[in-house]
Amino acid sequence: xxxxxxxxxxxxxxxxxxxxxxxxxxxxxxxxxxxxxxxxxxxxxxxxxxxxxxxxxxxxxxxxxxxxxxxxxxxxxxxxxxxxx
Amino acid sequence: xxxxxxxxxxxxxxxxxxxxxxxxxxxxxxxxxxxxxxxxxxxxxxxxxxxxxxxxxxxxxxxxxxxxxxxxxxxxxxxxxxxxxxxxxxxxxxxxxxxxxxxxxxxxxxxxxxxxxxxxxxxxxxxxxxxxxxxxxxxxxxxxxxxxxxxxxxxxxxxxxxxxxxxxxxxxxxxxxxxxxxxxxxxxxxxxxxxxx
Amino acid sequence: xxxxxxxxxxxxxxxxxxxxxxxxxxxxxxxxxxxxxxxxxxxxxxxxxxxxxxxxxxxxxxxxxxxxxxxxxxxxxxxxxxxxxxxxxxxxxxxxxxxxxxxxxxxxxxxxxxxxxxxxxxxxxxxxxxxxxxxxxxxxxxxxxxxxxxxxxxxxxxxxxxxxxxxxxxxxxxxxxxxxxxxxxxxxxxxxxxxxxxx
Numbered sequence: 001x002x003x004x005x006x007x008x009x010x011x012x013x014x015x016x017x018x019x020x021x022x023x024x025x026x027x028x029x030x031x032x033x034x035x036x037x038x039x040x041x042x043x044x045x046x047x048x049x050x051x052x053x054x055x056x057x058x059x060x061x062x063x064x065x066x067x068x069x070x071x072x073x074x075x076x077x078x079x080x081x082x083x084x085x
Numbered sequence: 086x087x088x089x090x091x092x093x094x095x096x097x098x099x100x101x102x103x104x105x106x107x108x109x110x111x112x113x114x115x116x117x118x119x120x121x122x123x124x125x126x127x128x129x130x131x132x133x134x135x136x137x138x139x140x141x142x143x144x145x146x147x148x149x150x151x152x153x154x155x156x157x158x159x160x161x162x163x164x165x166x167x168x169x170x171x172x173x174x175x176x177x178x179x180x181x182x183x184x185x186x187x188x189x190x191x192x193x194x195x196x197x198x199x200x201x202x203x204x205x206x207x208x209x210x211x212x213x214x215x216x217x218x219x220x221x222x223x224x225x226x227x228x229x230x231x232x233x234x235x236x237x238x239x240x241x242x243x244x245x246x247x248x249x250x251x252x253x254x255x256x257x258x259x260x261x262x263x264x265x266x267x268x269x270x271x272x273x274x275x276x277x278x279x280x281x282x
Numbered sequence: 283x284x285x286x287x288x289x290x291x292x293x294x295x296x297x298x299x300x301x302x303x304x305x306x307x308x309x310x311x312x313x314x315x316x317x318x319x320x321x322x323x324x325x326x327x328x329x330x331x332x333x334x335x336x337x338x339x340x341x342x343x344x345x346x347x348x349x350x351x352x353x354x355x356x357x358x359x360x361x362x363x364x365x366x367x368x369x370x371x372x373x374x375x376x377x378x379x380x381x382x383x384x385x386x387x388x389x390x391x392x393x394x395x396x397x398x399x400x401x402x403x404x405x406x407x408x409x410x411x412x413x414x415x416x417x418x419x420x421x422x423x424x425x426x427x428x429x430x431x432x433x434x435x436x437x438x439x440x441x442x443x444x445x446x447x448x449x450x451x452x453x454x455x456x457x458x459x460x461x462x463x464x465x466x467x468x469x470x471x472x473x474x475x476x477x478x479x480x481x
Contacts, residue, residue: 018205020133020202020203021125021203025097025100025103027124027125027128027129028103028121029103029106030125030203031120031121031123031124031125032103032106032107032110032116032121034120034170035110035115035117035121035124036110036115037170039115039116039117040113045170045171049193052193052194056192056193060211061211064194064206064209064210065099066099069102069103069106072106073106076106076109076110079113079115
């Protein structure tokens with residue numbers, strides 16, 4: 001996979017050997033899950049992990065980051081309706 | 086939302102779903118300003134296998150550090166400043182001439198983020214996840230790591246809380262190298278266990 | 283999507299835009315009172331919404347769906363009556379999934395097994411979430427390492443009950459695991475205490 005991640009058009013330094021994400025939506029959905037884990041579940045990774053395992057098992061052939069997206073969609077209805085401001 | 090001005094092409098279905106999630110979570114107050122950019126930057130360039138390489142090089146040079154690393158991986162990687170999500174319960178497994186270790190997550194994609202960053206696509210895909218527990222010697226050979234039958238293969242399925250890192254053997258003819266020079270030899274694939282150095 | 287901020291809308295806003303929302307709120311109060319639904323049951327009825335429906339509908343539609351779901355589940359009205367009245371589809375939340383965990387049991391502080399013990403993974407296929415990989419169920423192995431005490435995912439998946447148990451890395455001989463002739467391969471799987479029984 002050689003397509004550069006186009007964040008402001010710069011080629012990111014590849015200190016870790018290869019790009020972690022092929023497209024901006026992947027890094028976005030990764031970060032969205034991190035936000036939910038940190039801010040809605042106090043750092044508990046278990047609820048998201050369970051949805052991810054379920055999403056992967058439900059459609060094993062589905063591309064990984066799409067399963068990740070499906071997992072986050074399934075998790076969202078379990079969040080409190082009101083934001084804690 | 087990032088990049089909409091750089092991408093005049095219509096969004097794919099999954100991009101639309103991600104955009105909807107971002108809008109929803111923003112409304113819920115769960116997405117602080119700049120959070121996405123911060124996480125992206127962290128996992129694009131700050132966290133990656135160069136961290137694990139430093140751990141390995143230190144272990145090669147310092148026998149006491151290696152002992153601590155094998156006894157309590159979490160504490161030992163923290164000595165070098167590494168830790169965080171998916172790295173709270175680290176177990177480091179050591180290769181030798183007689184033993185070769187390799188890690189997998191058959192259920193999803195568990196991987197030791199603080200020392201290796203995010204996993205490569207093949208690690209997350211069904212063939213690797215299914216075959217590494219089923220026929221590791223054959224799969225390793227296919228991936229460019231043939232091992233004779235005399236070498237014991239230990240597969241570690243990260244099915245609970247522990248996250249694994251393979252400590253590869255130090256290659257020959259590396260005497261006198263500095264820690265930085267040694268770290269430069271350590272590949273990500275050798276720390277997953279699909280390659281030897 | 284609609285803003286999900288304040289619940290109380292100003293009465294000065296356009297009547298058309300908000301009347302059904304006000305009706306949804308009132309309806310929920312009536313239904314919840316009539317069926318004596320707890321806060322948890324109400325929350326869960328929203329959590330059971332099909333994710334696509336949940337994400338593409340507003341806060342008040344969530345309440346409307348919750349009210350309708352509870353009404354149907356408690357026998358006040360049928361789904362087809364709702365659809366007849368609405369003149370079209372009236373999606374409700376999905377069914378309550380998996381059996382409720384009535385008693386998670388006490389935390390297990392003392393490991394039942396030690397390094398070197400022969401163990402067998404229970405042959406069970408739980409309907410809900412589990413972190414016991416299928417390929418080791420019913421198989422015998424040896425405890426290779428004792429790890430920490432963690433919340434059992436199978437229990438955690440069902441609600442607020444929690445049980446904490448020791449975890450182990452259990453080593454399986456690959457030839458025994460798969461019934462083939464591969465040699466010199468050991469597969470280690472990390473398992474919770476209750477997944478195991480003595481072999």
